[in-house]
Amino acid sequence: MATSQQTTVEQEAVKRDFYHLVINGEKVKSSTGETIKTYNPATGELVAEVAKASQEDAERAVQAAREAFDNGKWKKYPVGKRARVLNKIASIMRSRFNELVELEVLDTGKTIAAAQGQVSQAIEDFEFYAGAIVGHGGSVNNMPGQFQNYTEKEPVGVCAQITPWNYPMMMAAWKIAPAIAVGCSVIVKPASLTPLTTIVLGEICLEAGVPAGVVNIVPGSGSQVGNYLVEHPQVDKVAFTGSTPTGKDIMKKASDTLKRVTLELGGKSPNLVFPDADIDAAVDGSLFGIFYNSGQSCEARSRLYVHEDIYDEFMSKFVEKAKQIKLGDPFDKGTHMGAIIDQDQLDTIDGYVKSAIEDGAEVLAGGKQAHPEGYENGFWYEPTVIANVNHDMKVVQEEIFGPVVVVMKFKDEKEAIKLANDTVFGLGSAVWTKDGAQATRVAKQIQAGIVMVNCPFSAFPGTPFGGYKQSGFGRELSIESLDLYTETKSIVSYFGSRPLNPLGL
Ligand code: NAP
Ligand code: MG
Numbered sequence: 001m002a003t004s005q006q007t008t009v010e011q012e013a014v015k016r017d018f019y020h021l022v023i024n025g026e027k028v029k030s031s032t033g034e035t036i037k038t039y040n041p042a043t044g045e046l047v048a049e050v051a052k053a054s055q056e057d058a059e060r061a062v063q064a065a066r067e068a069f070d071n072g073k074w075k076k077y078p079v080g081k082r083a084r085v086l087n088k089i090a091s092i093m094r095s096r097f098n099e100l101v102e103l104e105v106l107d108t109g110k111t112i113a114a115a116q117g118q119v120s121q122a123i124e125d126f127e128f129y130a131g132a133i134v135g136h137g138g139s140v141n142n143m144p145g146q147f148q149n150y151t152e153k154e155p156v157g158v159c160a161q162i163t164p165w166n167y168p169m170m171m172a173a174w175k176i177a178p179a180i181a182v183g184c185s186v187i188v189k190p191a192s193l194t195p196l197t198t199i200v201l202g203e204i205c206l207e208a209g210v211p212a213g214v215v216n217i218v219p220g221s222g223s224q225v226g227n228y229l230v231e232h233p234q235v236d237k238v239a240f241t242g243s244t245p246t247g248k249d250i251m252k253k254a255s256d257t258l259k260r261v262t263l264e265l266g267g268k269s270p271n272l273v274f275p276d277a278d279i280d281a282a283v284d285g286s287l288f289g290i291f292y293n294s295g296q297s298c299e300a301r302s303r304l305y306v307h308e309d310i311y312d313e314f315m316s317k318f319v320e321k322a323k324q325i326k327l328g329d330p331f332d333k334g335t336h337m338g339a340i341i342d343q344d345q346l347d348t349i350d351g352y353v354k355s356a357i358e359d360g361a362e363v364l365a366g367g368k369q370a371h372p373e374g375y376e377n378g379f380w381y382e383p384t385v386i387a388n389v390n391h392d393m394k395v396v397q398e399e400i401f402g403p404v405v406v407v408m409k410f411k412d413e414k415e416a417i418k419l420a421n422d423t424v425f426g427l428g429s430a431v432w433t434k435d436g437a438q439a440t441r442v443a444k445q446i447q448a449g450i451v452m453v454n455c456p457f458s459a460f461p462g463t464p465f466g467g468y469k470q471s472g473f474g475r476e477l478s479i480e481s482l483d484l485y486t487e488t489k490s491i492v493s494y495f496g497s498r499p500l501n502p503l504g505l
Contacts, residue, residue, distance in 0.1 A: 011207065014099035014200050015106070019050045021057055021219070022202035024064035025212025031056040036192055036219060041109030041339040042330050044377035050195050053220035058187070058228045061216040065158045065185035066234050068213030075155050075183030079133055086130035086181060088208035093123045093201070100197055104169050105330050107196045109339030109378065112331050114293055115169075121459065122173035122201075125477065128461035129181040136182070136482045138489075146496035153486040155183035156260055157236030160229035162222070162250070163198065164242045165191035165341050166296040166401075170459075171241050172198040176205070178481035179239070180214060187216045187235070189226050191242075193341055195219035222246070233257050237485070240264070241298075244399070244425075244470050262474025262484050264298065264466055266399040267427030270420035271301035272410075272442065275309040277432035278454070283317045285456040286405075289430055291325060291337050291383050292456075295403035296345070298471075299428030299450065299458055302400060304407045305416055311409050315364070318385065318407075322365040325383045328372040340379040340402060349381050349402030356395040356406075362388040366403070391422055399425070413438065417445045426468025428458055449475070 018035075020027035034052040039045065053061070068074060074082070093100060097119060104115040138151035161175040168190060179186050190198035195217075202217035218225055230238050230253045237260035240250050244265040254261045271289055273282045289301030306314045325336045340346045346369060353367050366382030384404040389396050396406050410416040420429060429448040433439050443451040449467045450458045459465055464475035474484050494500060 012203075014096055014103050017048055019048055019196060019199045021051045021053050021061075022199060022206070022215065022217040023057065023061045024216065025206055027203065028057075030054055030220075036195065038107055038193065038196060039342075040106050040378070041341050042375055042378040044379070047106045048196060050199065050219050053189075053218035053225050055224060055228045058218055058220065058225045058232075061187045061218050062158065062229070062232055062234055064213035065187050065216055068211060069155070069158050069185040072185075072211055072213060074180070074185070074211050074214045077183075082181060082183065083130040083133055085209045086126045086133075086177065089205055089210070090123045090126040090130070092204045092208055093119070093126070096204075097123070100169065100200065103200065104197050107194045108165065108168065108341065109330060110293055111335050111338045113333060114338065118167055118170040119197075121461065122169045124461045125170075125173040125177045129177040129482075132462075132479055132482060133181040136479065143492075146494060148493045148495065150491055152489045152491065153182070153483070154489055156485055156487055157184060158234060159184050159186045159237040159239060159485065160232070160235045161186050161188045162226050162229070162238065162240045162242065163188065163190050165194040166293060166298070168194040169197040169201065172201050174465075174476045174481075175239050175241075176201065176215060178476075179485045180205070180210060182482055182485045184237075184485050185214045185216075187218060187229055189222070189229060190217070190219050192219060192221060227253065230254050230259075231256065235259060237261070239474070239484075244472075247472055260484070262466075262476075263472035264474070264476060265427075265470065265472035266401070266425060267298050267300065267467065267471050268303060268397065268399050268423050268425045269299050269301045269428035269430070269448065270303045270305060270423075270446070271430040272416045272420060272432065273304070273306045273310070273314060274413075274416075274431070274433035274435070274438060275307040276434050277310070278434065279310060279314055279317065281454065282432035283314060283321060285430070285432065285454070286318060287321055287325070288456040290405040291322070291403050294338050294340055294381070296341060296401050300401075301428060301430050302405055303396065303420075303423075304405050305410050305419055306407065307416075308409045308411050315387075315407065319364045322383045322385050327370050327380055327382075328375060337383060337403065339375070340381050342379055345402065346379045346381060349400055349404060352395050352398070352400045352402075353384060353386070353404060356386050356389065356393060359393050359395070360388065361386050361393065361395065361406075364407075391419065397423065413442065417442060421445075421447045424470040427466075427471035428452065430456070
């Protein structure tokens, strides 16, 4: 049974043939002996086998997390001590940076440059929360007479954290770091396609001194293990990143036990280029906005709106550069775009492109599977630019999650905002203009959690990240996350000189 004692974990090579579950401070096989095989999407080759958690394993993880939370010492540590452990996690990750990057590239097929940025950010997340937690606390209210009221922030409890395959290491860090910073215990269910770096992060947490049961990692099926955690009465909160349909399902199921829920879901983010923009910067930023991570990005700027006065000039540069994007060896620094996660996703992307063509759209670049030399057994798609669309088409309204951008013209600011907001999603958005007043006006009117102005990047530790509308709710990567992993307790006291006698007895 769970002991919240610290466990000594021997460091193994980051890259190996077999990965265990992490439950109650131990690396264990699954109760059924079943495994998940993970493949390198760039080559189609087997990377490793992973213990596949069963519901019995998930139950053990819940009991361990519960015991560690209810009776363990982690949440009682002085905040500076928890901060030291978070910094230690970051420093171990930093010392194993190249190994973590290599593993992330092999498991996802993304480029080494992308993986380096994402692992760096995962490390910085732990450092950010190690600092942020020290200043996180309650408040004092101005009360009448001799009453007092102060609030305390208490950890919400046991958290199930379910992550997707597009940014495995970064999503695990976004979830684990704030939760354990405030004293919660977590059970992380990584995506079945990309569990490796999350498992290693769980091992690093133990090595850094996180007590047994506080961080548990249970790769397994979403519909079985994920769902089991969502419905479990002893789990207090679910933090989910993934698709909008799964998010809706999770919210319904979590309602039976009224769990706290935060959802980071899909997107179809608009990218608006105004006529006074620096065209070269806007072209390069817009290419990055859609083709980074092979378009498998929740905030991918997949709807490009260009003012009619600059449309021809912008598009000729945009399409020419899109055709120069180099696919191939993910470990080669000269490769611009990596692989697609698997055959299913490749088929989904191709289906969207075919539907656009059937609906009368025009493909200006790409539009089919790619076959980079030496990587013929992997999953690849050409950077694809689609024009001549109307706003009702599936390809304009639905999230594709691949390297496909749809392009449209607009005539003025009012129309640009109307088109940008004509979507069920509201995650990212970008505005390119040199006119600060216009940028401010547009930013205020866009219905999205993030607006990037003349800037291709959105995710920085400290910068709230999350969606409006059907892109979910709750914010990660920032101080706000600490509030979302805590309950506010209000303590009202009376220390007056005369006893209170409200009934007048
Ligand atoms: P997904 O199918 O929704 O899966 C996400 C995670 O949920 C996986 O771990 C999956 O497990 C699990 N899962 C599936 N069904 C479940 C269920 N019924 N109950 C509990 N867990 C369940 O999404 P995906 O295809 O992996 O990821 C792509 C999506 O994530 C895109 O829509 C993207 O926009 C979104 N995303 C959003 C953000 C953001 O911050 N807003 C960031 C990244 C990605 P299995 O792997 O075993 O199926
Ligand atoms: Mg893989």
